[in-house]
Amino acid sequence: MLNIALFGPPGAGKGTQSALLVEKYKLAYISTGDLLRQEISEGSELGKKAKELIDRGQLVSDEMIVQLIEKRIIASADKNGILFDGFPRTMVQAYILEGLLLKLNTSLACMLSLEVPREELIARLLERGKISGRTDDNAEVIEFRLEEYNNKTKPVADFYKDRNKYIPIQGVGEISEVFDRLVQSIDNTLQ
Numbered sequence: 268m269l270n271i272a273l274f275g276p277p278g279a280g281k282g283t284q285s286a287l288l289v290e291k292y293k294l295a296y297i298s299t300g301d302l303l304r305q306e307i308s309e310g311s312e313l314g315k316k317a318k319e320l321i322d323r324g325q326l327v328s329d330e331m332i333v334q335l336i337e338k339r340i341i342a343s344a345d346k347n348g349i350l351f352d353g354f355p356r357t358m359v360q361a362y363i364l365e366g367l368l369l370k371l372n373t374s375l376a377c378m379l380s381l382e383v384p385r386e387e388l389i390a391r392l393l394e395r396g397k398i399s400g401r402t403d404d405n406a407e408v409i410e411f412r413l414e415e416y417n418n419k420t421k422p423v424a425d426f427y428k429d430r431n432k433y434i435p436i437q438g439v440g441e442i443s444e445v446f447d448r449l450v451q452s453i454d455n456t457l458q
């Protein structure tokens with residue numbers, strides 16, 4: 268299985284590039300952000316709790332994320348591989364992912380990290396906020412999301428650096444240019 272995690276701060280382009288990568292490599296797709304928004308739109312108990320946190324720009328709890336992804340990872344065992352978008356976002360999630368993949372006799376091939384400067388991230392998210400209707404795409408919440416990323420998510424990069432699985436990718440440029448860089452890195456990993 269080709270299991271890849273797409274990593275990076277809010278607005279780095281994870282969702283945008285995931286759609287292209289899933290199509291090219293025929294991967295199952297697990298986006299914790301999309302799964303949470305689905306729970307919110309269905310009005311589930313988990314969705315109600317998640318909404319409060321997301322609206323403040325906070326990460327949701329690791330327990331909630333595990334509830335959402337465990338079944339989906341197991342259900343994807345017969346696929347070419349899985350693309351993880353926005354997961355793992357904490358150290359606890361990284362350990363949980365390692366354990367779940369081990370149960371399937373597989374592991375993460377690489378973590379591709381989209382590198383985009385802070386000013387560009389803020390500009391992209393504010394622009395998206397004009398049309399997305401996402402309650403977390405406003406200046407105050409974006410600021411908090413970036414802080415959460417620095418405090419809780421960045422350490423996950425070191426975990427994969429230590430395992431030689433972390434690949435930084437320049438995330439600025441045309442969407443197609445960033446995609447080409449990702450493809451080149453994945454193809455190198457496969458060789």
Ligand code: B4P
Pocket residue numbers: 275276277278279280281282283284299300301303320321324325326327328332352353354355356357360391392394395403412438439440441442445
């Ligand atoms: P996510 O849904 O994962 O979203 P994101 O980080 O905001 O954005 P992404 O990087 O996917 O950006 P996109 O491609 O859309 O998370 C939302 C919230 O859910 C989190 O804040 C958190 O509360 C919660 N959550 C999710 N997963 C969690 C977890 N595992 N644990 C705990 N909590 C979790 O790109 C952004 C914009 O840039 C778009 O408008 C796009 O068109 C534009 N863009 C993309 N590429 C571009 C390029 N190359 N040039 C110019 N613009 C570009």
